[in-house]
Amino acid sequence: HFLFNTLNTLSFLTSEDSVKEYIAELADVYRYVLQYKEMDTATLEQELKFIESYFYILKARLEDAIEISIDLDKNILQSKIPPLTLQLLIENAVKHNIASSSKKLFISIDNQDGSFLRVQNNYQPKSSIQISAGVGITNIIQRYNLLFRKEVLIEKNNSTFTVKLPII
DSSP: OHHHHHHHHHHHHOOOHHHHHHHHHHHHHHHHHHHHTTOSOEEHHHHHHHHHHHHHHHHHHHGGGEEEEEEOOGGGTTSEEOTTHHHHHHHHHHHHBOOOSSSOEEEEEEOTTSSEEEEEEEOOBOSSOOOOOOHHHHHHHHHHHHHHOOOOEEEEOSSEEEEEEEOO
16 A cells, blocks of 8 residues: 555656656556466456556657557457566566667567467567576466466577467
8 A cells, every 4th residue: 555655645746747647557557466466367458458557667768669569359358368477578578689769679469370379579689698597488488387288489580589378
């Protein structure tokens, strides 16, 4: 309650609409994390609603350096997904790739191949090597295996990095 009360106070203290909107999106992100952190699954529709708020926050930081495209069949919106899966994949793309106004990071979420939810980004690795434990993707792979007995597919080439999540 302290965090939400503090965010409400911040919103009250500012007269700028953009700051109020940012605070509201931040509150939505935290609300989703608190609501779903102990749950095994969410619907894809719930996860996408969360991604809208999360992406708003990313866009405020990265501005025109990042774009996201979501093109999904409506008939899969009630399918199950482990909470925060899409957020982890987007965070992973931002962490490991260049995202600048001259080298935009493009992320797409679609289900073109029918049985998988595909999350893909253009592959433009940062030149500075970041220490990474690979926890994000490993966590996703383990959760799909434990919850659904399904395999997550990862494909990487010179131009794209793709994660295919089974549609459940």
